[in-house]
Amino acid sequence: MDYWHACASGLRLGQPVLLNMTQAPIPALSHLQHLGGAFTYLEEIHQVLNALTLFEGFSASDHATLCEYMECYAAPSRTPIVTEGTEGDFVVIILTGGVNVIKTDAHAAPKVVAHVGPGGFLGEMSLVDGQQRFASCIATQPTDLAVLTRDDLTGILDDHPQLGNKILLLLLQLVTKRLRDSTTRMLPTIGAQWV
Template identity: 25%
Template sequence: MNEDILSRVDLFSTLSKKELQEIAKNCQERSFSAGSTIVSQGDTGVGLYVLKSGKVRIIQAQSPDGAEEVIGSASAGDVLGEMALLDEQPRSATVIAEEDVTALVLPVWEFRSILRSQSDIALKLLAVLSRRLRKAEAR
């Protein structure tokens, strides 16, 4: 079932059912109550979050005085923090649960272990990232 949710994530959209099952078995389901902080800007990213239910608000500190600005929201089916799987940069925003949230969490160490053992997955993900980069450069 979780592989169906993962298949709708752009990053994983080109993976086979078997490859999605491999990733899904390494995900952990986590629950967050309304008002709780899921990730904090500046923290080290420990993985990717796929929202199964609920809604979150995404905020970012815009100035040294700590003033925050809402930069977006996300709900069931959306993904957060996928870049944490690929680089070691700190989180670029804070994510707060507006409602009770259930999410699949794919820890970075599990993801990297999968990539080391299954190079086909890595090649498919590189193709997706290359398309994203081309789109960004075209803008």
């Protein structure tokens, strides 16, 4: 079953996922060092995820299954990981290091709008809706990351629906937190133009 098509038309169909095998690097990340399948880094990833509230209910077995679907990359300092305005359908989990999130403002000037460190997520909006990246993310130091594509997530939903529910709930809570934060920031601008 194609779950993405189940809920929104026009999205790319999932491709078969090769478990426990290193996949080809994602083209949008071909400028980074491809470290291979995340399963090789299970112990390190387990430690990072264990420290995160969002992952509280994930068992060691869940982490292991998730790692079978993710790939890892290393980004040198000052390297872009995602670029505003480009296509992309993957989410990034920062494992070590950190990135600046940079958004072009109304005067076409780049503004640093956030700094994200280990355990932070990048790019979940484009994973969900397949639209362009809203901001750029640039490594501020040597940074290792795990990547989950939409095809990987489709594979998890097909093969492990209960783990799929946990991951979707995690993403839902992450996006809802960002929505609540952004709507709270918007309060001073609320007016009749919203109707």
